[in-house]
Amino acid sequence: MRAVNSISRLAALAVACTLSYTSTASAEGGFYWGGGFGLSSAESLPAPGFPFGASDTFPVVGITAGYRVDGANHFWAAEADTDISFGSDFVGNSGSSCPVYADGPYYCTHNATLRLRGVFGMPINSNYEGFGSVGLVAVRGTSAIGPTVQADAVNTGYTLSAGVQRATARGLARAELIYDRADTVRTNNGGYAPQYEALTLKISLLF
Numbered sequence: 001m002r003a004v005n006s007i008s009r010l011a012a013l014a015v016a017c018t019l020s021y022t023s024t025a026s027a028e029g030g031f032y033w034g035g036g037f038g039l040s041s042a043e044s045l046p047a048p049g050f051p052f053g054a055s056d057t058f059p060v061v062g063i064t065a066g067y068r069v070d071g072a073n074h075f076w077a078a079e080a081d082t083d084i085s086f087g088s089d090f091v092g093n094s095g096s097s098c099p100v101y102a103d104g105p106y107y108c109t110h111n112a113t114l115r116l117r118g119v120f121g122m123p124i125n126s127n128y129e130g131f132g133s134v135g136l137v138a139v140r141g142t143s144a145i146g147p148t149v150q151a152d153a154v155n156t157g158y159t160l161s162a163g164v165q166r167a168t169a170r171g172l173a174r175a176e177l178i179y180d181r182a183d184t185v186r187t188n189n190g191g192y193a194p195q196y197e198a199l200t201l202k203i204s205l206l207f
Helices: 004-019
Strands: 030-044 056-068 076-086 105-124 128-148 149-170 171-183 196-206
Touching: 030 076, 030 105, 030 171, 056 105, 056 196, 076 128, 105 149, 105 171, 105 196, 128 171, 128 196, 149 196
Parallel strands: none
Antiparallel strands: 030 056, 030 196, 056 076, 076 105, 105 128, 128 149, 149 171, 171 196
């Protein structure tokens, strides 16, 4: 997947920045919400019978809302998480930009991702919490149904993530690496079935 090495390096830097905040409060149970920014490296795998796929790297703005329940040395949360992308333009394996000439029925643009997920975490020490999540994902964008023709596309699948967070004077700072795999097509797309997967690094501030 393109730009995975860059995202891995950014992940290490993001975690370091997140953990550098001065902690003045602790995370608490109950409702929370917030937002953040991220970078996604996405790939649209070829539909059955087509050898060509496409890929793209693009920035996203995220919105998160959830409800947290604390245990003795762990926490659970139910969470809705949305990413909205800007400047998404997939490039095919042949090197051609999708709107110019698509050599397969793959995703051309990503518009938004919605995740509904369960989160489980526990303290790493007195300041930091580690967590993971698993859930369902829906992806919306456009896919090619001809060399120069696109149509709305919606795919669903599963999502996984791992991250670290800590309470700060400004809120709960979170750094997270998210994997989305959406292979089930919910729109016709001219009879084709493009697939979608992405790795996203996201930094959020929750209240």
